Amino acid sequence: MDARKTADKAPTKKETSVKRNSDRELVVTRKFNAPARIVFDAWTKPELLMRWWTPKSFGISFLSCEIDARTGGSYRFQFSHPAMENPMTFFGKYIEVKPHSCLVWTNDEGGGERAVTTVTFEERDGATLVTMRDVYPSKDALDAAIASGSTSGFGEAFEQLDDVLPALKA
Amino acid sequence: MVQFQETLLNSTFAALSDPTRRGVLEQLWRKDASITELAEKFDMTVTGMKKHVGVLENAGLVATEKVGRVRTCKLGLRALAVEAAWIEKHRLLWAARFDELDKVVEEVDRKEKSGGRKKNG
Secondary structure, eight states: OHHHHSOTTSOOOOOOEEEEOTTSOEEEEEEESSOHHHHHHHHHOHHHHTTTSSOGGGTOEEEEEEEOOSTTOEEEEEEEOTTOSSOEEEEEEEEEEETTTEEEEEOOTTSSSOOEEEEEEEEETTEEEEEEEEEOSOHHHHHHHHHTTOOOHHHHHHHHHHHHHHHHHO | OHHHHHHHHHHHHHHHTSHHHHHHHHHHHHOOEEHHHHHHHTTOOHHHHHHHHHHHHHTTSEEEEEETTEEEEEEOHHHHHHHHHHHHHHHHHHHHHHHHHHHHHHHHHHHHHHHHHHHHO
């Protein structure tokens, strides 16, 4: 593997790819120069996750981070942003946890049945490919989410457009 | 040109101000649908749904095509542009997160390796 030939300080260029699959879901992939065990830890240990989940360039900071990465366990993240009066809370349950290979969690902050996030970790020659996808558990759940007026990312994009439009008109 | 853009912005803004119309876009983002299907999903009359779709169509957010007796609705060019912008925003967020994650895992990896060397040596 190329990644192993290069020195630690000069890793191969790793690109984050995002694509929409046929079900119109987004799939994010990225490769890391470390064994799956370490990458998995970075997704399940609060002290590690807090170091990367809120990139500085986005101006968000962690207030608290609780993770119980066991099947049936739960997580709760709380963030603050200078532009927001109240902190944002994200929480849900781990539906499936296979150490070092797979994490599946629900996104419950919006209420109702929401998208389920699946992250897989595939190790090859010391490097790890991470694949993340958002999937609705069932057609009914998806319909319910739509009927309840909850917004997925796409809805969010339109809400942001709403914010932008009056400014453009001014 | 400026006036045309302003008209387009006004129509987009009006089209998005209604929760049902947002819901329709959300639905069409996942799957094309006929007016009748949309009317059923949003529990309204076909006539009512036609009006909503008409507003979305005028704003370029929805495109419709009539095949036989069924009018099928799908995302319009303007909606596709918004979607592309959202995907790019999503990609930027994850790219930024993963750049930070990279630093974390490589640091842990390095520490483990140097720790291992000490033990062995």
